[in-house]
Amino acid sequence: MDKQLLALLVCPVSHAPLTYDKEAQELICRASGLAYPIRDGLPVMLESEARVLTAEEKLDKK
Template identity: 75%
Template sequence: MDPKLLDILVCPVSKAPLEWNRETNELICRASGLAYPIRDDIPVMLESEARQLTADEKLKEHKPS
């Protein structure tokens, strides 16, 4: 994930910043509780394509690697 792109992308629902989860290749928004997939190196920033974070994922703070 290009760090410059990550700096300008926000969650379309909450407008909060996103975190990249390298393991799942998703952009995570803790404010809205959504995870947006990245397909073919392109973030899919549609609420209908996002999945809900689990309770554990919402509580866990992501530490970038």
């Protein structure tokens, strides 16, 4: 994930910054508790496509 692109992207729900999970290929927003998938190198920034984080994932500060 390009660091400059990541710096520009925010969660469409909470407008909070995102963190990149390389292993899961997701952009994580702990503020909204959502994980947005990255498909074919492109982030899918739709709430309807996002996965809800578990309680443990919300607390994890990777």
